[in-house]
Amino acid sequence: xxxxxxxxxxxxxxxxxxxxxxxxxxxxxxxxxxxxxxxxxxxxxxxxxxxxxxxxxxxxxxxxxxxxxxxxxxxxxxxxxxxxxxxxxxxxxxxxxxxxxxxxxxxxxxxxxxxxxxxxxxxxxxxxxxxxxxxxxxxxxxxxxxxxxxxxxxxxxxxxxxxxxxxxxxxxxxxxxxxxxxxxxxxxxxxxxxxxxxxxxxxxxxxxxxxxxxxxxxxxxxxxxxxxxxxxxxxxxxxxxxxxxxxxxxxxxxxxxxxxxxxxxxxxxxxxxxxxxxxxxx
Amino acid sequence: xxxxxxxxxxxxxxxxxxxxxxxxxxxxxxxxxxxxxxxxxxxxxxxxxxxxxxxxxxxxxxxxxxxxxxxxxxxxxxxxxxxxxxxxxxxxxxxxxxxxxxxxxxxxxxxxxxxxxxxxxxxxxxxxxxxxxxxxxxxxxxxxxxxxxxxxxxxxxxxxxxxxxxxxxxxxxxxxxxxxxxxxxxxxxxxxxxxxxxxxxxxxxxxxxxxxxxxxxxxxxxxxxxxxxx
Numbered sequence: 001x002x003x004x005x006x007x008x009x010x011x012x013x014x015x016x017x018x019x020x021x022x023x024x025x026x027x028x029x030x031x032x033x034x035x036x037x038x039x040x041x042x043x044x045x046x047x048x049x050x051x052x053x054x055x056x057x058x059x060x061x062x063x064x065x066x067x068x069x070x071x072x073x074x075x076x077x078x079x080x081x082x083x084x085x086x087x088x089x090x091x092x093x094x095x096x097x098x099x100x101x102x103x104x105x106x107x108x109x110x111x112x113x114x115x116x117x118x119x120x121x122x123x124x125x126x127x128x129x130x131x132x133x134x135x136x137x138x139x140x141x142x143x144x145x146x147x148x149x150x151x152x153x154x155x156x157x158x159x160x161x162x163x164x165x166x167x168x169x170x171x172x173x174x175x176x177x178x179x180x181x182x183x184x185x186x187x188x189x190x191x192x193x194x195x196x197x198x199x200x201x202x203x204x205x206x207x208x209x210x211x212x213x214x215x216x217x218x219x220x221x222x223x224x225x226x227x228x229x230x231x232x233x234x235x236x237x238x239x240x241x242x243x244x245x246x247x248x249x250x251x252x253x254x255x256x257x258x259x260x261x262x263x264x265x266x267x268x269x270x271x272x273x274x275x276x277x278x279x280x281x282x
Numbered sequence: 283x284x285x286x287x288x289x290x291x292x293x294x295x296x297x298x299x300x301x302x303x304x305x306x307x308x309x310x311x312x313x314x315x316x317x318x319x320x321x322x323x324x325x326x327x328x329x330x331x332x333x334x335x336x337x338x339x340x341x342x343x344x345x346x347x348x349x350x351x352x353x354x355x356x357x358x359x360x361x362x363x364x365x366x367x368x369x370x371x372x373x374x375x376x377x378x379x380x381x382x383x384x385x386x387x388x389x390x391x392x393x394x395x396x397x398x399x400x401x402x403x404x405x406x407x408x409x410x411x412x413x414x415x416x417x418x419x420x421x422x423x424x425x426x427x428x429x430x431x432x433x434x435x436x437x438x439x440x441x442x443x444x445x446x447x448x449x450x451x452x453x454x455x456x457x458x459x460x461x462x463x464x465x466x467x468x469x470x471x472x473x474x475x476x477x478x479x480x481x482x483x484x485x486x487x488x489x490x491x492x493x494x495x496x497x498x499x500x501x502x503x504x505x506x507x508x509x510x511x512x
Contacts, residue, residue, distance in 0.1 A: 023333075023380075055386050059292040062459055096286045096381070107462035115456050133457035141288060141462065148287030152381050161379050168374075174310055177367070183326030184333070184371050185379070191334040220490030223335055223350065227359065227491070228499060230324075230331045237323035 017199060023192040032157040037081030039158035046262035048167040050269040051155045057273040058147050061280050064136075067143040069276070074150035081158050092153050097146040104138040113137060161185060163256075187233070194229060198222050283351070283440050283472075284376065285391055287384030289461045290443060291451045298443075299389030305366060305397050312363040325364060329371035332356055336372075350487040353395055353436075354403030354429040358492065362404040369396035390443055394436040403432025417496040426489030430481040434473060437480070441465075441472030 033040060039047060054070065061067050078088040106112055113134030120129045156164065165182045169175065202218065290298075313325065335352035357365035370392050376382040383391045407421075407428030414420035445465030448458040461468065 052385070055287060056292060059288070059295065059386055062453075100286070100288075104462060107458070112467070113456060113458065113462060133453070133455050134462070137458040137462045140457070140459065144288035144460075145286055148384065148386070149381060152287065152377070152385055156379050156381065164378055165375075176310065176314070177306075177371070180326045180329060180367065181371050181374055183323060184329040185375055187327050187330040188333055188375070191330050195334060217490060220487050221494055223352070223355075223487065224491040224494035224498070226334060227331060227495065230327050234324035234327040237327060241323060 017196060020192040020196045023188055030160055032081070032083055033160045035082040035158075037083070037158065039077060039081040039154065041261070042265055043256055043258050043262040044159050044163040044167050045170050045256055046258065046266050047155065047159060048164065049170070050266050051151055053269060053273050054151050055148055057276055058144055058151070060277060061144070062140070063280060064140045064143040066276055066280055067140070067147050071143065071147040071150060074147065074154055077154055078150075081154070083154075083157060088150075088153070091157075092146065092150045096149050097142060100145045101142050104141050108134040108138045110134070166256075183237070187237075190233070191226065194226060195222070198225065283391075283394060283437060284373075284383035285387040285394075285440060285443070287386050289384070289447070290387055290390055291447060291460050292386070293451075294443060294447065294460075295386045295389055297389075298387075298393045302389050302392050302397065306370065306392075309363040309366040309370075313367055316361070316363075325360075325368060326371070328356060328360055328364070329368040329375075332368050332372040333375065350484055351395060351399065351433060351436075352488075353399040354407065354425070354432040354484070355488045355491055357400035357404035357432075358407055358425055358428070358488075359495075362400045365400040365404070366396045369400060390440075394439045394443075398439050399432045399436035401432075402435040403428040406431045422489050422493045422496065425492040426485040429488035430485035433484045434476045434481045437476035438469060438473045441469035444468035444472065 058067055058070055061070075074092075075085070075088070079085065108130045110117070110129040110131050113131050115131035115133035118130045118132045118135050120127060122128070162182060162185070165185060166178060168178050168181065199222075332352050335350050335355070351369075353365060353369050356368050359365075360368065373383055373391050373396060374388065377385050377388055377391070405428075407424045409424075410427050411418075411421045411424030414424070442465065444461040444463060445468035447460040448462055448464050451459040453459065463471075
């Protein structure tokens with residue numbers, strides 16, 4: 001929720017415009033999901049279940065080396081799925097793992113995590129001691145977060161978003177909930193465009209977005225305005241649904257097909273997860 | 283406040299996921315009963331609205347920026363159960379498609395932001411605004427107080443969840459296996475920054491939005507209050 005405050009005068013408009021552009025790009029692009037790569041060729045259900053198994057396995061692992069194996073597997077899978085290494089590394093390391101790296105640094109020191117000293121140094125006469133449990137805990141957390149984020153990004157990049165949301169059904173999520181999620185996703189693009197248009201309109205009339213107190217007022221007004229549009233759009237959506245035969249009972253098109261390679265992939269992942277957990281407990 | 287994967291133990295993720303199951307089931311049941319058929323798309327579009335609110339970043343005194351979460355605002359507009367579903371939907375999309383918040387931590391994130399935040403905020407709003415006329419200044423102030431309390435309560439919960447990790451999950455030599463900060467650090471940091479900075483921001487934005495809606499859509503405001511699924 002916090003970011004470094006950029007003091008350029010058009011900060012509000014720029015941050016909102018860039019957020020809107022990111023949402024639009026993410027919702028529309030799906031560029032990587034269209035590549036003819038390995039993960040793209042798998043059934044979304046098999047992929048979702050196996051990636052969830054991998055995420056849970058990573059959560060259970062307590063040795064950074066074993067988590068490192070999962071991370072290496074992510075890099076190989078990204079390569080096999082035709083995702084450029086540079087793009088994948090930037091997408092996975094910025095922002096969460098780097099943020100984690102920043103916040104675990106104090107936890108390495110003896111004033112947070114006591115234990116055997118690993119290294120010590122003085123700054124302005126104050127003694128700082130990095131402890132073994134503090135350092136190991138920090139490495140473990142960063143490794144786990146990096147591997148988890150890599151798995152989540154791989155799943156999201158290589159699966160069409162609409163299919164990924166429909167997959168929620170196999171986890172027993174009620175149909176009405178899945179319908180709401182998929183409908184919501186479709187309207188994100190529309191709302192991102194709406195927000196962009198509002199701020200373009202303000203800038204074209206005023207020149208520069210107001211800042212601080214006046215800026216807060218403008219933002220609040222625009223949230224309220226977005227809500228007003230929401231109520232109007234929902235009425236139009238309802239009429240559009242009625243015209244297509246909606247009777248109040250949601251129905252979703254499935255259209256997934258499980259093949260032999262999906263089963264082999266799932267089996268291989270489950271065996272690998274079991275192997276990692278076995279090595280962990282040994 | 284979005285907890286990423288890796289910060290909470292699988293046990294904590296499982297506990298919060300299981301704790302949310304009856305909440306989601308009740309929310310689905312209540313919303314299905316109270317929301318009219320024509321309001322079903324309203325829920326989806328409302329969830330998109332919740333997502334979009336989080337895009338509005340603003341500079342905050344002290345050199346950081348913050349964004350409104352909108353959980354209490356949606357609870358005031360749609361009722362707390364509908365807000366629970368709308369915020370859950372927004373969090374699921376953020377975790378699955380945008381990598382904001384962990385997939386294994388969805389239960390904990392939903393507990394904080396889709397349950398504690400809207401319910402605390404909504405009932406404090408009701409309590410403070412009790413007996414006041416629809417669209418009165420007291421309702422505007424009540425919305426701000428509710429938003430402040432809801433956000434701070436959710437932040438305190440997140441702090442407790444972080445702080446319990448090193449207490450419950452550590453090696454024999456004291457190495458933390460998940461979040462390394464105990465209750466003595468995690469709770470004051472999480473609660474403090476929300477009590478001092480983000481809570482006020484959420485309060486001001488929520489109150490201003492409510493004030494605007496009262497001014498521009500008094501009919502819809504009153505209808506929303508009579509039709510909420512509280």
